[in-house]
Amino acid sequence: MPDPTRQRNLQRCLLKLGVPETPNLNWALLDQALTHASASSTNYEQLEFLGDAALRLAAAEFLLEAYPQATVGELAAVRSRLVSDHTLADLGDLLGLESYLQVSASASRDVAGRRSRLADAFEAVLGVLYLHDHSLTLIRSWLDTHMARLAEQIRRDPTLQNYKAALQEITQATGGGLPEYRTEEISQIHGDTERFASTVWFQERLWGEGRGASMKQAEQAAARMAYEPLKQALSPGKS
Amino acid sequence: MPDPTRQRNLQRCLLKLGVPETPNLNWALLDQALTHASASSTNYEQLEFLGDAALRLAAAEFLLEAYPQATVGELAAVRSRLVSDHTLADLGDLLGLESYLQVSASASRDVAGRRSRLADAFEAVLGVLYLHDHSLTLIRSWLDTHMARLAEQIRRDPTLQNYKAALQEITQATGGGLPEYRTEEISQIHGDTERFASTVWFQERLWGEGRGASMKQAEQAAARMAYEPLKQALSPGKS
Numbered sequence: 001m002p003d004p005t006r007q008r009n010l011q012r013c014l015l016k017l018g019v020p021e022t023p024n025l026n027w028a029l030l031d032q033a034l035t036h037a038s039a040s041s042t043n044y045e046q047l048e049f050l051g052d053a054a055l056r057l058a059a060a061e062f063l064l065e066a067y068p069q070a071t072v073g074e075l076a077a078v079r080s081r082l083v084s085d086h087t088l089a090d091l092g093d094l095l096g097l098e099s100y101l102q103v104s105a106s107a108s109r110d111v112a113g114r115r116s117r118l119a120d121a122f123e124a125v126l127g128v129l130y131l132h133d134h135s136l137t138l139i140r141s142w143l144d145t146h147m148a149r150l151a152e153q154i155r156r157d158p159t160l161q162n163y164k165a166a167l168q169e170i171t172q173a174t175g176g177g178l179p180e181y182r183t184e185e186i187s188q189i190h191g192d193t194e195r196f197a198s199t200v201w202f203q204e205r206l207w208g209e210g211r212g213a214s215m216k217q218a219e220q221a222a223a224r225m226a227y228e229p230l231k232q233a234l235s236p237g238k239s
Numbered sequence: 240m241p242d243p244t245r246q247r248n249l250q251r252c253l254l255k256l257g258v259p260e261t262p263n264l265n266w267a268l269l270d271q272a273l274t275h276a277s278a279s280s281t282n283y284e285q286l287e288f289l290g291d292a293a294l295r296l297a298a299a300e301f302l303l304e305a306y307p308q309a310t311v312g313e314l315a316a317v318r319s320r321l322v323s324d325h326t327l328a329d330l331g332d333l334l335g336l337e338s339y340l341q342v343s344a345s346a347s348r349d350v351a352g353r354r355s356r357l358a359d360a361f362e363a364v365l366g367v368l369y370l371h372d373h374s375l376t377l378i379r380s381w382l383d384t385h386m387a388r389l390a391e392q393i394r395r396d397p398t399l400q401n402y403k404a405a406l407q408e409i410t411q412a413t414g415g416g417l418p419e420y421r422t423e424e425i426s427q428i429h430g431d432t433e434r435f436a437s438t439v440w441f442q443e444r445l446w447g448e449g450r451g452a453s454m455k456q457a458e459q460a461a462a463r464m465a466y467e468p469l470k471q472a473l474s475p476g477k478s
Contacts, residue, residue, distance in 0.1 A: 045311045046303050053299040057292040061373075064285050072284045085412050116413070116474045134300075135374045165411060172404060173324050174355070178417070235355050 002031040010034070013100035017125070018142030025132055033124035035102045036117060044124045051127030055083050058126075058136045062147045073166060073227040074155075080165040081154045082147060085119040091146055092118035097125075163223035167230065171202055174234050179207070179226065181219045186211075198222040202230060241270040249273070252339035256364075257381030264371055272363035274341045275356060283363045290366030294322050297365075297375045301386045312405065312466040313394075319401035319408075320393050321386060324358040330385055331357035336364075402462035406469065410441055413473050418446070418465065420458045425450075437461040441469060 002010060010030050014022070032043045033051075059082050063075045081087060092098065098114075101121050107113065129138040167179050183198035194211040198218035201207065207230050210221020241249060249269050253261070271282045272290075298321050302314045320326060331337065337353075340360050346352065368377040393400055406418050422437035433450040437457035440446065446469050449460020 049311045049314065050296075050299050050303060053292075053296040057289075057296045057369075060289050060292040064289060072288045075288065113474065120474050130296075134376075137373075168411075172407075175323065175325060235352065235359055 001028055006031060009100060013097070013125075016100075017095055017097075018145075019129065019138060020141055022132060022138065026128065029131065030125065030128045033128045034100050034121055036104075036107060036121065044120070047124040047127035047131075048120050049127070050130060051123035051125065052083070054130040054136060054139060055123060055126050058139050058143060059083055059147060061136065062140065062144055063151060066148065066151065071228065073231060076166040076169065077163045077224075077227070078151055078154050080162040080169075082150055084162070085116060087150060088119035088122045089115035091150075092122045097121055163220050163227055167200070167223045167227055170227075170231050170234060176203060176234075179223070179230075181222065183215050183218055200226045202226070240267055245270060248339060252336070252364075255339075256334050256336075257384075258368065258377060259380055261371060261377065265367065268370065269364065269367045272367045273339050273360055275343075275346060275360065283359070286363040286366035286370075287359050288366070289369060290362035290364065291322070293369035293375060293378060294362060294365050297378050297382060298322055298386060300375065301379065301383055302390060305387060305390065310467065312402075312470060313400075315405040315408065316400040316402045316463070316466070317390055317393050319404040321389055323401070324355060326389060327358035327361045328354035330389075331361045336360055400459070400463075402459050402466055406439070406462045406466055409466075409470050409473060415442060415473075418462070418469075420461065422454050422457055439465045441465070 007027055033047045059079045132138050171179055179200050179202045181198050181200050186197045187195045193213045195213055196215050196218035197211050199209045200222040208222040208226030210218050212218035212221050246266055272286045298318045371377050410418055418439050418441045420437050420439050425436045426434045432452045434452055435454050435457035436450050438448045439461040447461040447465030449457050451457035451460050
């Protein structure tokens with residue numbers, strides 16, 4: 001068991017996140033989730049592995065409930081961004097998770113690693129909350145509000161939707177390799193919203209094309225166009 | 240509600256899988272999960288999206304329980320194979336899922352799509368079982384036996400462990416792009432277990448090398464070597 005000071009600290013942390021009071025929580029496990037002090041404490045990596053999977057399921061369930069009319073392709077793209085280290089570190093920052101995190105002195109000097117530490121700790125905490133009753137109840141009771149806000153934000157900004165990642169997920173699942181992007185600069189004008197043109201290929205067939213102000217935007221646009229037809233083609237029984 | 244004949248059919252399907260008797264299951268939803276007849280019934284795609292995430296969480300939880308001493312890297316590599324369409328189609332075949340699947344005449348003529356239909360249906364059924372009580376209880380009650388057998392099989396045969404996919408997952412999560420493999424034939428002797436040599440690069444740094452009888456084996460060996468150091472490097476707060 002963590003000592004009384006640490007335990008009060010951990011309770012404050014859950015309060016800050018918005019987790020309902022849970023007296024019989026496994027506090028020792030939560031302590032491990034928030035202790036990244038030494039490489040020997042591998043337990044938090046296991047909690048992170050579990051928390052990552054719990055988060056993906058929570059996000060899938062939330063998105064299906066919130067956007068019953070959206071296609072699965074759209075939801076997969078939103079989720080990919082929603083569960084990214086980037087989003088988790090932002091959330092960790094917003095919720096002040098860092099002040100509850102115990103890290104070694106050498107690690108705390110590593111400023112560059114700060115955001116990935118936050119994202120990892122966030123996932124590990126989700127792992128502990130999942131293990132409490134092997135359900136997503138504790139997690140969703142406070143995370144839904146954040147997912148609602150972030151999902152809206154991601155859906156409003158098309159450049160935040162990660163269609164490339166979503167496309168990759170479906171091609172990988174088939175074992176057929178990765179989609180390939182061919183992107184070129186078609187205009188020299190900086191800021192031109194069609195400066196780059198990209199095509200996306202999979203198994204020697206063209207699936208989509210797109211343009212954008214940056215290589216990344218052009219590729220995302222191409223991936224967006226490719227997603228639905230490629231998904232149909234990879235699951236031929238569907239139509 | 241499905242008609243009485245179809246409902247008996249669906250009950251037999253669950254019996255065949257080994258799901259405990261669950262009279263108050265949402266049979267209409269299970270009917271949708273196993274109906275791939277027309278593109279208009281998109282509901283099973285949503286169930287598949289949910290089932291895929293439920294399966295990943297079930298696999299993470301099972302593997303952590305079954306192999307408490309294994310590194311998260313090893314477990315991620317085993318899971319990647321365990322939840323692949325390939326494995327799901329095998330399981331679907333073993334459990335005779337196909338005879339409960341309603342597909343349109345045109346789709347049923349598409350023999351090549353058979354295995355991906357099976358994998359999709361399998362995931363959709365898992366989605367229904369998850370939704371029954373929003374927990375993994377119903378799923379794990381019968382799937383654990385299969386996961387135990389398959390995980391042992393995957394662990395015994397290193398070529399079945401998908402380190403490339405596991406490596407990709409961690410680099411993708413950071414938004415830093417994909418690892419790159421450089422693979423060449425170093426021996427002309429067919430069957431030479433070191434015929435191919437591969438190195439894996441990420442952000443212009445070499446992370447691993449490996450050899451194998453095929454390009455794929457060499458790349459998997461390189462990815463296996465790269466996994467732990469790269470994971471450490473991407474989460475610098477850990478040591």
